[in-house]
Amino acid sequence: MLLTPPNPTPPTHPDYLPAAVIREPAPSARRAALAELAARLTVRDRWLLHALREHQVLTGPQIARIAFDGPRIANRRLKILAEELRVIDRFRPLRAIGSAPEHYVLGPYGAQVLAAEAGVTIKELGYHRNRALAIAHSPRLNHQVGVNEVYSHLAAASRTAGGSRTRQDAENDVAKEALVSWWSELTCFHLYGDLARPDAFGRWQAPGTGGGVRTAEFFLEYDTGTENLDRLLAKLDGYARLAAVTAIDTPVLFWLQSPLRERALHRLLALNPPAVPVATATPTACEGTTPAGPVWELAARRTARRLHLAELAAYTAGGGHRAAERDADAVRTGRLFDPPAPLPPDSERPAQGRERRDG
Numbered sequence: 001m002l003l004t005p006p007n008p009t010p011p012t013h014p015d016y017l018p019a020a021v022i023r024e025p026a027p028s029a030r031r032a033a034l035a036e037l038a039a040r041l042t043v044r045d046r047w048l049l050h051a052l053r054e055h056q057v058l059t060g061p062q063i064a065r066i067a068f069d070g071p072r073i074a075n076r077r078l079k080i081l082a083e084e085l086r087v088i089d090r091f092r093p094l095r096a097i098g099s100a101p102e103h104y105v106l107g108p109y110g111a112q113v114l115a116a117e118a119g120v121t122i123k124e125l126g127y128h129r130n131r132a133l134a135i136a137h138s139p140r141l142n143h144q145v146g147v148n149e150v151y152s153h154l155a156a157a158s159r160t161a162g163g164s165r166t167r168q169d170a171e172n173d174v175a176k177e178a179l180v181s182w183w184s185e186l187t188c189f190h191l192y193g194d195l196a197r198p199d200a201f202g203r204w205q206a207p208g209t210g211g212g213v214r215t216a217e218f219f220l221e222y223d224t225g226t227e228n229l230d231r232l233l234a235k236l237d238g239y240a241r242l243a244a245v246t247a248i249d250t251p252v253l254f255w256l257q258s259p260l261r262e263r264a265l266h267r268l269l270a271l272n273p274p275a276v277p278v279a280t281a282t283p284t285a286c287e288g289t290t291p292a293g294p295v296w297e298l299a300a301r302r303t304a305r306r307l308h309l310a311e312l313a314a315y316t317a318g319g320g321h322r323a324a325e326r327d328a329d330a331v332r333t334g335r336l337f338d339p340p341a342p343l344p345p346d347s348e349r350p351a352q353g354r355e356r357r358d359g
Contacts, residue, residue: 037085038113043345045077049087049114050340052106053127054184055148057135060102062145062152066159067344078104087113089129091136103145105132118336125336147185147199147222150255150291154179154202154309155342157290177206177292177310180215182342188219190335195245196238198252202342204292206310216313218251225257229265233272240275249317251277253296259284262297269299277315279307 041049044067051066052058058066064074081088087110093100106114111127118125135141158178181203183191188198198219208214219239223232236252243249252274256262262280269278278299285295285306292309 034112034116037087037109038116040085041087041113045081045087046113046117047340047344048081049106049110050337052088052104052110053114053337054186054340055151056144056184057103057105057141058148058152059100059145060104062148063104065152065156066342078102081110082107085109089133091133093136093141103136103141105135107132114337120336143199143222143224146224146255147220150220150222151179151182151200151202151342153286153290154182154204154292157292158343177204179203179292179342180205181339183339187335187339192242194238196235196242198239201250204309204312206308206313208313214310214313215316216251216310217248217316218253218309218312220253220255222255223257223261225261229261229268232265233268236274236276236278243276249276249315251279251312251315253312254278254280255291256280256282258282266297266299273300277312279312281306 048063048067060075060078061071063078064071068074068077078088078090082090082104087107088104089107090102090104092102106127108127108129111122111125111129111132115122115125115127135144138144179202181201183201185197185199188196188201192198196219199222200220202218202220204216204218205213206216221232221235232254239250239252254265256265259282262282265280279296280299281291281295281297285297286293289295294306294308296307296309296312298307298315
């Protein structure tokens, strides 16, 4: 017969303890770990977390243009943020030809930092890692990356031209050529609902005549070439309704993929003059310059040459004195955070005042 052996003496080494007694860290320990993580984040790092939450995905080259002085410095810091601190996630989409750059989204620890900043839980923040990474397999990935490509080049042009305005600049009414606002499709949806669905809203400022400031506001429609042109034109009805509600004629900028498609769209616009100002540009027009340069061709033959982005200020009827009202409306959308500034703060000091030692 089989004999049942006596019960052995329970081992005392922690490696042999049942899994049930291994508990999650106490709330105080979690808070301490989060505080230590936050102390290692610079002001620019925190800005990047907000930017990734707002814009869904940014590529390594885009982040380097917007926030760093070169790709090598950017890649070194992004590696630390992704691998060591885990505040951001990354993926590299497959391409039939060549290789894609690293794409970055908000990571789980980054979401914890933002949730703590807002005083809410991760659930209340609306973050889920699977949803954040779902953009990697979304058919809208190329579209979103394309919208952010225009944004990154405008931001880079701002940095080359002298960066965003400081508080002292504002007090002295000193204008610098810069992108001062960039709202994502998500912010525009919260603000304008079903009136219009722009891919982005931007505000570009430049020195005006007599030492003043001229401000060009615009909506961006990024065209990947998959929609027929009649559908693109149909979007202008919504912008006309939006202009009537806001009393601001804001130019609609179409970014098209080829000069041939641009010419076809202008032929249709000549037959059906739009109720709001419309301008177009292509990557070909931007060769040797940026989207801030003389690349925008107005529809309905309002001018015979391509305009600088700043020159579109002349076609923003009622926009100059309403900029503050538009910003106030964006704040009142009820979101946890205001739209982040298009450029990171000038300060590179760690957010918690510690010496910066990595990146």
